[in-house]
Amino acid sequence: MFETIRYDVKDNIAWLYLNRPDKLNAFIAQMNREVKEAIKAASSDDQVRCIVITGEGRAFCSGQDLSEVDEHMDHGQVLRDHYGPMIKQIRQCEKPIIAAVNGVAAGAGFSLALACDFRVVSERGSFLNAFIHVGLIPDSGNLYYLTQLVGHSKALELSILGEKVPAAVAVDLGLANQLISEETWTEGVTAFASRIAALPTKAIGLIKRSINSTSNLTFEDYLEQEAQGQRIAGLTNDHREGLNAFMEKRKPVYTGQ
Amino acid sequence: MNSFDFIETTLMGSTAVIELNRPRQLNSLNTKMISEIVVAMEAFDRDENVRVIVLIGKGRAFSAGADIDEMTEANPISLELLNQFAEWDRLALIKKPIIGAVHGFVFGGGFELALCCDLLISASNTEFSFPEVGLGVMPGAGGTQRLTKLVGRTKALEWLWTGERISTEVALEHGIINKIVAPELLVEETLKFAGRLAKQPPLSMRLIKDSVNKAVDSSLYEGMQYERKNFYLLFATQDQKEGMNAFIEKRKPDYKGK
Structure with a gap:
């Protein structure tokens, strides 16, 4: 191809x-x-x-x-x-x-x-x-x-x-x-x-999105975007896995979802 | 509510949600779909459980435009007799707040439908455009009129003549949309915002929309007279008493829409 x-x-x-x-x-x-x-x-x-x-x-x-x-x-x-x-x-x-x-x-x-x-x-x-x-x-x-x-x-x-x-x-x-x-x-x-x-892929994407937008947002707007980004990350399986692994004192296994 | 072929409707609290439901065709608008939207909007407008109407597109796009297949064989007489745009005029008569939640492509008829909404919340990946010129025609459901009233003649001509895509940031700059949100949260953020509007006194919302629409279409003097009458009229409502009492008593008002 x-x-x-x-x-x-x-x-x-x-x-x-x-x-x-x-x-x-x-x-x-x-x-x-x-x-x-x-x-x-x-x-x-x-x-x-x-x-x-x-x-x-x-x-x-x-x-x-x-x-x-x-x-x-x-x-x-x-x-x-x-x-x-x-x-x-x-x-x-x-x-x-x-x-x-x-x-x-x-x-x-x-x-x-x-x-x-x-x-x-x-x-x-x-x-x-x-x-x-x-x-x-x-x-x-x-x-x-x-x-x-x-x-x-x-x-x-x-x-x-x-x-x-x-x-x-x-x-x-x-x-x-x-x-x-x-x-x-x-x-x-x-x-x-x-x-x-092997890292939480969605969170990486959201970090990139945040960093890319810092230059064209006011601080206020940036904080709002950050809140939305964290809401999205907070809904991922990888976030849950990270929390569970921490509680269970083991290494997390992320799937990127 | 009736069952529809091309849209889906749900009531979430006092927010009515209408979803364009031809995702495989990127929600391209056919005449039946427009009729269904109008019927659903009018029913929600009369339904006293509904305070705000939200319009969303299922799938990858809000709407990529009108169904071209329907129009290839049209001639001026068939179009005059079909009078399909009369349906669109009824959308402008809806009294309750309409919030459009847009994402992906908002093209042609889809853009015109978005411009029929009172407020637009846009996912950051949205592109707006009037591509009609590329097909040897032009917008026919309000595109040249509503866009011009919104952004002024200069930019309207540029966008309508070139068919160029308008990015979300530019749309925000020119007042086409109210705010940009992450694509993943478009529905959630829109429903949150709708929820806020649903707590406002419904009759105020209604007469504010009525007065603002008047401002778009008439002289300042005429608009001022009109506004005044609407202002006076609200003093006939229970919600005016409730709002002012709550303010004096330092508590949250509970509006009934009466």
């Missing part, structure tokens, strides 16, 4: 592999569309409680495939038609999404990683706001997320100087959540994803 990505669901985890390894997983319009479709499918699949986006081969994603760019391209329209819908689909998804950055995440590949909830990074992984090197600005939501993550000053530096951020530095900057060694990469990513997939 997909050509530029591979999509598998296993043990409640949806694995989305960017799959153009000979092009360092560079984006073409079809890949934008397929990532969007896969995220949509994972969002509505009850089996899925965590999504991992990673790259096949050496790179995570090297950004826009420059062989598709010519002087007739309307860059704004490409964003509206291809990247925007993909990034919005990720934004709407209430399940936790992990970017498993196995190699370089450059340009729109960096943006894709930023749009995810977690970034775990291999020793070989790195982030690079490469846009400036071709006279463009970071796009696909890049600066929106980057500024929130690392602050105004660092976001400017990374975007204007366009220097590569190695994995360890990314963790120090708060750009990545965890460094996973090269030797244990697959097991490490799987362990991290499994841990998140």
Whole structure:
């Protein structure tokens, strides 16, 4: 069904592999569309409680495939038609999404990683706001997320100087959540994803919803939304399981319901 | 109440709930469904156990619009003779508060039906639109009129000409809806709100709606005269005595609707 990505669901985890390894997983319009479709499918699949986006081969994603760019391209329209819908689909998804950055995440590949909830990074992984090197600005939501993550000053530096951020530095900057060694990469990513997939999925979705809305709500409205979120969480089986497990002094087993 | 084909009705306390019930067609409106809504509304309007009417759509959407299949063969004469929009006019005559609870798609005729409600509570995932222009027609059940009165000519023309979808936030900004709630809690929050309105003195509610509707459609002077008469009229009610006495006696009023 997909050509530029591979999509598998296993043990409640949806694995989305960017799959153009000979092009360092560079984006073409079809890949934008397929990532969007896969995220949509994972969002509505009850089996899925965590999504991992990673790259096949050496790179995570090297950004826009420059062989598709010519002087007739309307860059704004490409964003509206291809990247925007993909990034919005990720934004709407209430399940936790992990970017498993196995190699370089450059340009729109960096943006894709930023749009995810977690970034775990291999020793070989790195982030690079490469846009400036071709006279463009970071796009696909890049600066929106980057500024929130690392602050105004660092976001400017990374975007204007366009220097590569190695994995360890990314963790120090708060750009990545965890460094996973090269030797244990697959097991490490799987362990991290499994841990998140075992948590109360609905509550995670409600936390994401709350955090996403803080910037456009007044404090009063935020508190009202929080009350609604807690009401919804309070009705889940996982909340009941959490309470029961606490009373019975055992580990809770959440189902995501 | 009669049994209906395309809607379901329930009475919850003093709140009457009407649910559009063609979920597989995303509650697309056919003439029978509109008739059923009107019949149910009028019956609840006369039922003294009912204080507030709530309108909801079952399934994924409030309503994705009118049933296109019904209209492909229509011609001006058949439409004039069928006079289907006369039914819609009766919705505007309902005296009790109507709260619409909307989610998913609120398109075309579905949007017009939503605009017939007095208040709208919207799930955060709702999209509003008048897509008629894309079919070579235009709204015919009040869309151009009610939307314009609500948001003004400038935005109304933009939305009616482009058929563009209106997000919940934009709908709130322009006063199309009253509030946004989490999709999971749409029914619960709407019923809570309906419950609050149901505790208000019903005759005040009724004459407030009557007066506000007058403001939409007439000159300020005429509206002021009309308001005054309604204000005086409430002094003939038991609830006015109850409300004022309760205030003086520092207790909660108990309104009877008389």
